[in-house]
Amino acid sequence: QRKSVGSSGERLVIKTLTPVQYSRSKSGDVIEIRLPGVLQGRAQDDYRYNGPLIKNVTFEEEMRGGDRTTIIRITTDSDLGKYTVGQSTDGRDLNILLVDQGQIKARRDNLVxxxxxxxxxxxxxxxxxxxxxxxxxxxxxxxxxxxxQKGIEVEYTRATDIYLELTKDRDEISEIANRLNPGLxxxxxxxxxxxNSAAQGTETYYYAPVDNDLLFLQYEERKSLAENLQRQLVAKLKRPNRGVKQNSYWVLKNTTMPSALVEVAFLSNPEEESLLQQEYFLDLAAQAIAEGIAAYMGK
Ligand SMILES: [Zn+2]
Structure with a gap:
């Protein structure tokens, strides 16, 4: 299946009978996606497109030691700005989204x-x-x-004890962020x-559903940002690792740049509340967040 996205984007959806694992790579103008254990089925060998970003798509079945792998090769146009690959939640729709350079918005990359x-x-x-x-x-x-101190510019949605509207009708937090146009x-x-006083630990959220073009295009970045934050928080705070998860929190859904939400520890857990009252623990959390961000930025 092929769909146009905006004025110059394309989405390919490869349907499989059962959920699949995949790996992807790109060399030159060719994106290669490998689906181990998947038969080519009804797919033709060769699809020719005259769209703006995709020149053609080929399917090939490879046999190695009795294992079959279907290999999809997408030859792209030199206008390709960015592509992303991901699966629907049931694992049966492999989505490949491609956009041209004109659709990649410039951001203030050194601003957080x-x-x-x-x-x-x-x-x-x-x-x-x-x-x-x-x-x-x-x-x-x-x-x-x-x-x-690391040379990264920082702005806050609030730096004092003020209320910003956050409802389904208005998300002032994302409005501020989108206006500032930071890298993250x-x-x-x-x-x-x-x-519940038993729940404890650290978790980090991101949101990049396959059916939202803008957010799905940032899938790799959003996930990577969340993973970097979670890794540092768990290493420094040493609380139970509750993992990196997806959730459609308003601020993750409405921000137009890569975004993540950290839940440092539980105030409903007496031990963690006591930690959250101590300056050294807050310092560790801050260090973890700063280092997670720096790692994501490659600094
Ligand atoms: Zn909260």
Whole structure:
């Protein structure tokens, strides 16, 4: 299946009978996608396109030691700016999205926007002693300072205890971020499950669903940003690793640049709340966030 995306983008959808694993690589103008264990089935050997970005697509079945691999080769036009490959949640639709250079928006790559979650009348989750909004702000300001020391520019969605509207009708946080047009955005939160003191640990979210062109095109970046943050947080804070997950949080869905949301630890867990009240723990969280961002940026 082939769909046009915007004025000069294309999406190919390869349907398979069962969920597949895939690997991809690119050499010169050719994107190669390998589907081990998949038979070519009804696909023709050769598809010719006269679209702007794809010259042709070939399918080939390779036999090696009794194992079959279907190899898809997409010959692209030199206008190709970026491509991304990913699967639908059931694993049966392999999506390949390609856009030309004109559709890649220039960003202020050396600028990072940090968002201390909640604020003002919105306290966020509440521990027995402290409110989430205050923890988030402290960590964000510390992380921003460390990033500036690394020569990275930093802006905050808020640097004081103010409320920014965040509802399904208006997302002032993403509006600020999108206006600033940074290379990346990180929202900083502390977790909480009311009435459950057992939940603990660190988790990081990103959002790049296959059916959203803009976000899917950033799939690699969004995932990589979240993974870098989670890796550093777990290494420094040494709390249980709850992993990197996808969720359609408003600030992840509405921001137009690569974005991630960290949940440092749980205010509903007495041990972690006590850690979140200590300066050294907030310093460690800030260091982890700054280093995760720097690693993602290749700095
Ligand atoms: Zn929160």
């Amino acid at each position: 926007v940090l968002d201390p979650g909640h604020g003002g009348k919105d306290t966020g989750t509440r521990g027995a002693h402290i409110n989430e909004k205050d923890v988030n702000l402290k960590i964000a300001l510390k992380a921003g300072e460390l990033l500036r 955005f990180v929202s900083i939160h502390a977790n909480g499950v009311p009435g």
